[in-house]
Amino acid sequence: MASTQVFCGTFIHSTNKDPLSILENTIIGVERDKIIFIDKEDKIKERLEEYRLSNNTVKHLTSDQFIIPGFVDTHAHAPQYTFCGKGMDKGLLDWLECYTFPTEANFKDPEFARDVYSKVVDRFLKNGTTTASYYATIHKETSILFCKIIDEYGQRALVGKVNVDQKAPEYYIENTAESVAETEEFVKAVTALENPLITPCVTPRFAVSCSEELMREVGQIAKKFHLPIQTHLSECRPECQMVKHVHPKGLNYTDVYNHAGLLTKRTILAHSIYLSDEEIDVIKLKGCGISHCPNSNLTLKSGLLNTRTLLDKNIKIGLGTDIAGGYSPSMLNAIRQTVQVSNTHAILAEKDGKEYKPLNFKEVFRLATLGGSQVLGLSDVIGNFEVGKQFDALIIDPQCTNSAFDLFDSDKTKEDILEKFLFMGDDRNIKSVYVAGRCVYEAGKRVVLSHRDS
Ligand SMILES: O=c1[nH]c(=O)c2nc[nH]c2[nH]1
Numbered sequence: 001m002a003s004t005q006v007f008c009g010t011f012i013h014s015t016n017k018d019p020l021s022i023l024e025n026t027i028i029g030v031e032r033d034k035i036i037f038i039d040k041e042d043k044i045k046e047r048l049e050e051y052r053l054s055n056n057t058v059k060h061l062t063s064d065q066f067i068i069p070g071f072v073d074t075h076a077h078a079p080q081y082t083f084c085g086k087g088m089d090k091g092l093l094d095w096l097e098c099y100t101f102p103t104e105a106n107f108k109d110p111e112f113a114r115d116v117y118s119k120v121v122d123r124f125l126k127n128g129t130t131t132a133s134y135y136a137t138i139h140k141e142t143s144i145l146f147c148k149i150i151d152e153y154g155q156r157a158l159v160g161k162v163n164v165d166q167k168a169p170e171y172y173i174e175n176t177a178e179s180v181a182e183t184e185e186f187v188k189a190v191t192a193l194e195n196p197l198i199t200p201c202v203t204p205r206f207a208v209s210c211s212e213e214l215m216r217e218v219g220q221i222a223k224k225f226h227l228p229i230q231t232h233l234s235e236c237r238p239e240c241q242m243v244k245h246v247h248p249k250g251l252n253y254t255d256v257y258n259h260a261g262l263l264t265k266r267t268i269l270a271h272s273i274y275l276s277d278e279e280i281d282v283i284k285l286k287g288c289g290i291s292h293c294p295n296s297n298l299t300l301k302s303g304l305l306n307t308r309t310l311l312d313k314n315i316k317i318g319l320g321t322d323i324a325g326g327y328s329p330s331m332l333n334a335i336r337q338t339v340q341v342s343n344t345h346a347i348l349a350e351k352d353g354k355e356y357k358p359l360n361f362k363e364v365f366r367l368a369t370l371g372g373s374q375v376l377g378l379s380d381v382i383g384n385f386e387v388g389k390q391f392d393a394l395i396i397d398p399q400c401t402n403s404a405f406d407l408f409d410s411d412k413t414k415e416d417i418l419e420k421f422l423f424m425g426d427d428r429n430i431k432s433v434y435v436a437g438r439c440v441y442e443a444g445k446r447v448v449l450s451h452r453d454s
Pocket residue numbers: 077092096100205206232235296322325
């Protein structure tokens with residue numbers, strides 16, 4: 001069985017019960033894209049015989065290295081990568097007008113789009129993001145081109161052609177009927193790529209820039225083709241006020257989406273900071289997931305999501321970089337900023353004489369992997385290491401050349417080393433990136449291998 005590989009060493013992942021489960025001296029067998037066995041290393045001989053495999057199929061990690069699941073970025077605006085790290089002086093609504101809409105308008109041009117989109121996917125893979133839920137732009141053709149680029153690189157992704165039919169500049173607005181028709185054409189074109197790793201995602205930008213009719217119509221497309229939906233919800237106070245003004249029927253922000261049929265088990269709601277208890281109940285009832293994007297929320301001065309409260313209510317939560325509201329395309333940054341936002345809640349609570357249990361690094365590691373897979377409706381497929389799931393994984397090398405951090409004798413356990421990597425590591429410590437069992441990136445060199453090369 002030439003397409004079977006066996007990885008041998010330490011694996012660290014999360015389960016529903018345990019945010020950090022460390023499997024030492026372990027072997028994981030991967031046939032094509034799927035995990036076919038997980039066993040102790042002392043069973044290697046039996047397993048190789050059972051599957052008629054030679055020793056050459058075994059990849060032994062060094063004693064310092066370990067394997068974790070690939071990161072899942074639940075919210076990223078791919079076209080905004082061009083101004084990532086710039087333009088952090090404004091709040092959301094001015095930022096959209098000043099930087100975002102003018103930049104996204106450029107994606108009408110396929111040459112420009114190809115260059116930027118290739119760099120985004122390359123960067124995300126280098127940073128260990130094996131799955132991303134991307135927003136493209138309003139342009140159908142270059143949104144399809146983006147999917148073809150993701151296909152070439154072998155990343156797993158949800159991708160949305162964005163819908164905007166109001167409250168945007170004239171140069172970046174669609175006619176409602178055209179937006180709906182092009183969304184369906186986009187869905188059909190992406191489906192025709194026949195890449196099981198790429199899912200079209202219905203993407204009404206947010207309630208400010210979408211009419212009720214547009215939201216209803218694209219909601220119907222999601223229903224007809226059984227697709228996920230992504231949008232923004234309650235990101236900052238001026239935006240929440242604006243929604244009341246634009247949709248004046250007296251509904252709260254969440255109900256504006258609910259009445260349009262946009263809240264489903266496969267809806268990804270970015271931000272969701274200023275929700276009332278009633279809104280949280282609706283989100284729970286509908287089974288939607290929330291993408292927490294702390295870098296963006298701090299950079300655009302939007303607010304501080306109370307992740308602990310939502311987790312206590314069993315709402316699905318994943319993390320997002322939200323480039324370029326967030327200035328970093330790395331999920332390691334999203335992990336760190338999630339911890340900092342949670343700590344800020346604890347500081348504020350203490351000031352008010354209240355108790356607040358901030359998230360620890362293990363819980364946040366789970367949000368960046370398994371949590372993200374739940375938010376994207378992919379928890380049967382990815383998120384951790386279980387027999388039957390696909391092998392999306394990162395080989396972490398804490399002792400690589402130019403490592404971003406140092407280890408000391410006091411760093412005794414794999415848990416210590418994972419913690420250091422999550423807070424101090426960077427892409428130099430990510431040695432290899434696997435998506436659906438394929439190595440799509442090796443440190444220092446890109447391996448462009450799509451699923452079609454099998
Ligand atoms: O962070 C954000 N980025 C965006 O591009 C956007 N559009 C609507 N709402 C948004 N929020």
